[in-house]
Amino acid sequence: MMAITTSNSTSVKPAPHGDCLAAVEFFELGGGACGMAGWSCVGSNAGAPAARRREFVAASRLTMYPRLAVLANRRAARDDWPQGVDSPPRGRDVAVVRSAIAPTPHDFTLNPAASMLAPRPAEARLIEIARDAPGRRLAGVTLGRAQALATLAGERHEATAVCWIPDCFRAALALAEDLPANLQIACEPDPPDKPCDLALAPLSMHGEAELARETLQELAHRLEIGGRLLAATDNPRDTWLHEQLAAILPRVRKHPFDDAVVYSAVKTEPLRRRRDFSCEFALRDRGRLLKLLTRPGVFSHRRVDPGARRLMDAAEIGPGERVLDIGCGAGAVALALAAREPTAQVLAVDSHARAVACTQRGAELNDLPNVSTLLSANGEYPDPGTYDLAVANPPYYAGHEIAARMVAAAHRSLRVGGRLLAVTKSPQWYAEHLPATGWRSTCTSEVKRYHLVSAERA
Secondary structure, rough: EEEEEEHHHHOOOOOOOOOOOOOOOOEEEEEOEEEEEEEEEEEHHHHHHHHHHHOOOEEEOOOOOOOEEEEEOOOOOOOOOOOOOOOOOOOOOOOOOOOOOOOOOOOOOOOOOOOOOOOOHHHHHHHHHOOOOOOOOOOOOOOOHHHHHHHHHHOOOEEEEEEEEEEEEHHHHHOOOOOOOOOOEEEEOOOOOOOOOEEEEEEEOOOOOHHHHHHHHHHHHEEEEEEEEEEEEEOOOOOOHHHHHHOOOOOEEEEOOOOOOEEEEEOOOOOOOOOOEEEEEEEEOEEEEEEEEEEOOOOOOOOOOOOHHHHHHHHHOOOOOOEEOOOOOOOOOHHHHHHHOOEEEEEEEEEEHHHHHHHHHHHHHHOOOOEEEEEEOOOOOOOOOOOOEEEEEOOOOOOHHHHHHHHHHHHHEEEEEEEEEEEEEEEEEEEHHHHHHHHEEEEEEEOEEOOOEEEEEE
């Protein structure tokens, strides 16, 4: 059976209200219709709607947080189960988990998805070279949906494989594929700390440099002596990746292709140096110094994003209010608001496991027990309709699709009259979209090339 893991070392705090302690959910839009394709971690009393939904568990050996039940949801058809039926029709190879359980491994049945999406060039070329490389304990990353590791795991039935995908939305996309039973998807802040003898690192020339360096280092660290690391990039004229790999392992061999290049190197001795790529720095907010921790892969690593600073300066929080930070990143805004008002409760949400871990660490460094964190990508948060303020700094790529999802999540979460505060460089979209989707009193203001958008939930 295939498996996905979440690590208890993430230190994800439970939400302070209600029975739903935390949630890890994912969704994918495809074919013009919204269909579930991922995981849902729910609290002990939150599994009631299962009777009218098709909930296909697609995981095994899943490591879970205390008192969380984990469901992998796939809507394979539009028709509902009959009224009162709590299980699929006979013949369906599925399992449904409803109750709270302890943080121990549990096995579930895999319902295979459709054929796997074709890999990107760098990962496709990596597969060609990796097929000739020995190895029975495989580890690595992916540019897509774990295609390289899925291919090798499918061909080497006696092998074990783990693919690190720290973003839960991307992890869900991989899990929607027809993955082999001996492949594990690890949605954790760091690659699982297990020895391997073959490591795969397909990388994009447009990716984050520090994250690429750290990924190479951590995979090399986990390699056994005599193990092989294969790295690939979609830049056939690459020199940078070769230099990075050569700084870690000796005698790097090059495998050139027209659309990519693959490098291979064998580990002959332990790494002489293991660099810490995290960054801890001070953030000043209204006279108070706060400590912030960032890591590669987390938005705005090593600095406070100017948009987040504008959002932080504009936000006002009252005693006892409930605040939601959607897409919290390293937690700068959430930590600042929680520090201003100790009686408030702040829930910081992000789809990236490393971002959630950084925010939680920031809460600990600043002694802010009123900050809770949540790993989520579906916009469904505990206690909807009860929050007083939602803040968001949506990314500017993908048009306004992500912004629309964040705005919808804020609308579900806020009470009537609750406030939305977002920062953007495209205020016109908000001015057109918000009044038509259940918001009132929409206004915008420009501050240092950024626009602050505020609105009330109708």
